[in-house]
Amino acid sequence: MEQDLEDFRFEVRAFLKEKLSPELAERARSGFYLSKQELFGWQQALYKKGWIGLNWPKEYGGPDWSPMQKYIFEDECAQAGAPILITLGLNQAGALLINFGTDEQKKRHLQPILDGTQTWCQGFSEPGSGSDLASLKCAAVRDGDHYVVNGTKIWTTIAHWSDWCFLLVRTDNGGRKQDGITILLMDMKLPGITVRPIIGLDGMHSLNQLFLDNVRIPASDRVGEENRGWDLMKVVLGTERVSAAGIWKAKAHFERLCLIAKSEMRNGRPLIESPRFRQRLSWLYLRLQALEEILLSVLADTSKLVGIEASLLKLRGTQLQQELLEMISEAAGYYAIPLHPGVLRDGWGDEEPIGPAYAAPATPFYLFWRKSSISGGANEIMRNMIAHTLLG
Ligand SMILES: Cc1cc2nc3c(=O)[nH]c(=O)nc-3n(C[C@H](O)[C@H](O)[C@H](O)COP(=O)(O)OP(=O)(O)OC[C@H]3O[C@@H](n4cnc5c(N)ncnc54)[C@H](O)[C@@H]3O)c2cc1C
Secondary structure: OHHHHHHHHHHHHHHHHHHOOHHHHHHHHHOOOOOHHHHHHHHHHHHHHOOOOOOOOHHHOOOOOOHHHHHHHHHHHHHHOOOOOOHHHHHHHHHHHHHHOOHHHHHHHHHHHHHOOOOEEEEOOEOOEOOOHHHOOOEEEEEOOEEEEEEEEEOOOOHHHOOEEEEEEEOOOOOOHHHHEEEEEEEOOOOOEEEEEEEOOOOOEEEEEEEEEEEEEEHHHEEOOOOEHHHHHHHHHHHHHHHHHOHHHHHHHHHHHHHHHHHOEEOOEEHHHOHHHHHHHHHHHHHHHHHHHHHHHHHHOHHHHHOHHHHHHHHHHHHHHHHHHHHHHHHHHHHHOOOOHHHHHHOOOOOOOOOOOOHHHHHHHHHHHHHHHOOOOOHHHHHHHHHHHHHO
16 A cells, blocks of 8 residues: 555656646746636646546546545645645535535536636625624525625635636525525626725735626526525535645745755855754744644544634644745845735746845745635634634
């Protein structure tokens, strides 16, 4: 078995060497902004190989891997600098449809989600309804074969690229607030949808606010029963937490930090030789190892996906990620201070890099990932959930 896994690791490594261009890997690893074509082009390459939808059952096109194989695959991709795929379709919409979708919905969406021809966004949060999601107000009123939707959604990642949105709407105002919520699949081409960009701390556009003005969504695009959306949504959020923890990403950041610290000089010698720096590095490494162990236990028992292990991974994984990116920015030195959004988006073009090539994306990348302790459930909420489960 051990040998089989080693063979599998070499197979993944060989595939990445053949299909992932070093330029794309370097851009992705350093934090340059990738285009939709680059991201979904990489998804296509994985799709052709059958290595996509890692958590999907085989009958829907998943690769049917053991937890250990999935772990090795993600680990090798992160080490090789493979682009981080947008998982709103693959993980969240996929989990929702596979578990609760009608045959018609599965037929219409699953294959295009897998091959990357259908892009999805998540319409959950609203101004004033983020952590307290059940208080959401965006209303859907039944009108014959349609729901008429009015309201707003905020922080909607990649809505400007998306073909579809899985949307939480209020269909009932009586009783417990969790009990009046329904999930609808919204075609982003429907009349009445306005997508307004929100520019992030890094100067880039990945977030949006949606304004929904009498949007008519066919009732056949409802997932599950009316007013039962809250329970279905928990399945989606569980998978979101484990991927938000980003342990593989943290491992790749660690490697990168070591490389930068070897080439950056402080007081006449490489930064990596500074005792203070090495002490911080060792502490991060130990925590990384511990989180990897917890991640393996979650992968081996998927019932833990919605348990406190997932909350713990999200909390500690994102803290670690942020500390690593902060250290990368510090290690990159003065040249990491200027902000060049154009460079991040389009590459250097005719300009020469100011300082080493790893410097320009270091701080924006750090700033962008400040989001990881908020999105996918704020870390304070994770703490509340852990405390509630353990202490009652
Ligand atoms: C970059 C980014 C991408 C996102 N993408 C999406 C997306 O694609 N789709 C989507 O639907 N949403 C998305 N979100 C929204 C995200 O889910 C919310 O931001 C998150 O749930 C927090 O909600 P909020 O922003 O309203 O903050 P609030 O809930 O108002 O929280 C503000 C602060 O108060 C704290 N707080 C709140 N309640 C408690 C409590 N009970 N106990 C202790 N502390 C508390 C929070 O931890 C936080 O520090 C994204 C957010 C970000 C930053």
